[in-house]
Amino acid sequence: MTAPTKLPPSPADHPADALAGTPDAGSDGASGHLLHSPVIAWFDAHARDLPWRRPEAGAWGVMVSEFMLQQTPVNRVLPVYEQWLARWPRPADLAQEAPGEAVRAWGRLGYPRRALRLHGAAVAITERHGGDVPSDHAQLLALPGIGEYTAAAVASFAYGQRHAVLDTNVRRVLARAVTGVQYPPNATTAAERRLARALLPEDERTAARWAAASMELGALVCTAKNEACHRCPIAAQCAWRLAGKPEHDGPPRRGQTYAGTDRQVRGKLLAVLREAHGLVPQADLDRVWHEPVQRARALDGLVADGLVEPLPGGLYRLPLT
DNA sequence: TAAGCGTGGGA
DNA sequence: TTCCCAAGCTT
Numbered sequence: 228m229t230a231p232t233k234l235p236p237s238p239a240d241h242p243a244d245a246l247a248g249t250p251d252a253g254s255d256g257a258s259g260h261l262l263h264s265p266v267i268a269w270f271d272a273h274a275r276d277l278p279w280r281r282p283e284a285g286a287w288g289v290m291v292s293e294f295m296l297q298q299t300p301v302n303r304v305l306p307v308y309e310q311w312l313a314r315w316p317r318p319a320d321l322a323q324e325a326p327g328e329a330v331r332a333w334g335r336l337g338y339p340r341r342a343l344r345l346h347g348a349a350v351a352i353t354e355r356h357g358g359d360v361p362s363d364h365a366q367l368l369a370l371p372g373i374g375e376y377t378a379a380a381v382a383s384f385a386y387g388q389r390h391a392v393l394d395t396n397v398r399r400v401l402a403r404a405v406t407g408v409q410y411p412p413n414a415t416t417a418a419e420r421r422l423a424r425a426l427l428p429e430d431e432r433t434a435a436r437w438a439a440a441s442m443e444l445g446a447l448v449c450t451a452k453n454e455a456c457h458r459c460p461i462a463a464q465c466a467w468r469l470a471g472k473p474e475h476d477g478p479p480r481r482g483q484t485y486a487g488t489d490r491q492v493r494g495k496l497l498a499v500l501r502e503a504h505g506l507v508p509q510a511d512l513d514r515v516w517h518e519p520v521q522r523a524r525a526l527d528g529l530v531a532d533g534l535v536e537p538l539p540g541g542l543y544r545l546p547l548t
Numbered sequence: 549t550a551a552g553c554g555t556g557g558g559a
Numbered sequence: 560t561t562c563c564c565a566a567g568c569t570t
Binding site: 298300302303335337338339340341413452453489490494528532 | 549550552553554555556557558559
Binding site for chain 1: 563564565566567568569
């Protein structure tokens with residue numbers, strides 16, 4: 228039970244009701260939703276001009292951006308996104324490349340398995356969908372590297388469909404504005420999905436607008452730290468703020484360990500492979516980490532993941548197939 | 549369900 | 560410097 232002790236007297240399983248104008252009022256009618264209208268109006272005035280939001284980006288551009296933005300900040304994605312789309316303007320262009328080229332072009336965005344999966348998705352789109360990014364949520368979900376969030380995001384942003392787009396930004400906005408807590412749970416819960424669905428405007432175009440707007444609000448105003456309530460269009464209705472902004476209790480938010488882990492070693496190994504042009508001898512890889520057991524384990528992991536291709540004679544390269 | 553998976557910037 | 564965080568997915 229994550230509901231705060233003090234909330235408007237609405238049924239616990241239908242918290243959205245508390246925000247509708249009247250119990251039976253449509254959530255997107257001319258009367259406007261208590262959250263939708265101000266957030267969408269704010270978005271119209273303050274949305275960033277990001278390349279994947281421009282019409283010419285197309286569904287492929289949206290999809291590429293969503294892969295790159297999985298756990299990577301916008302500012303770091305921007306230059307790589309531009310180069311990627313210039314080089315591979317359509318899924319089929321990427322599909323005919325070696326997967327290692329995708330890994331190399333991915334650069335330092337992090338989590339390079341995403342590059343491999345994006346390549347795999349491009350192959351699947353070319354083979355199964357005639358080279359066009361599918362608009363169907365289930366077909367998107369079936370592609371490698373696409374989970375619940377990304378499928379909803381592509382369907383909504385690229386095709387204007389009505390889906391609950393529940394990313395970390397939206398989760399935080401809903402946790403605060405509706406549930407009245409500082410942070411959402413570590414893992415997405417059924418209650419959060421229910422709430423996001425309940426808050427979805429009926430009208431398809433409005434729903435898509437709401438998805439982008441609520442996400443942007445979380446990214447620019449309702450941030451994890453140093454939230455800017457004075458710039459928030461729904462500060463007056465925010466349950467968390469009205470409750471006096473109580474600090475997160477409960478279990479500590481899961482942190483990410485990195486220093487000294489296999490992950491760090493994998494990163495160093497792959498950096499060598501990325502920057503090399505020809506085949507890389509084992510000795511060049513051995514130089515990145517002093518501890519041989521962990522080094523070997525990390526390299527084995529990269530091979531197992533398909534990020535590195537081992538060749539006879541102790542040589543390595545990014546995958547050709 | 550929880551752990552594993554990169555990288556770099558800002559507080 | 561250290562810690563926290565950034566449009567998640569997969570197993």
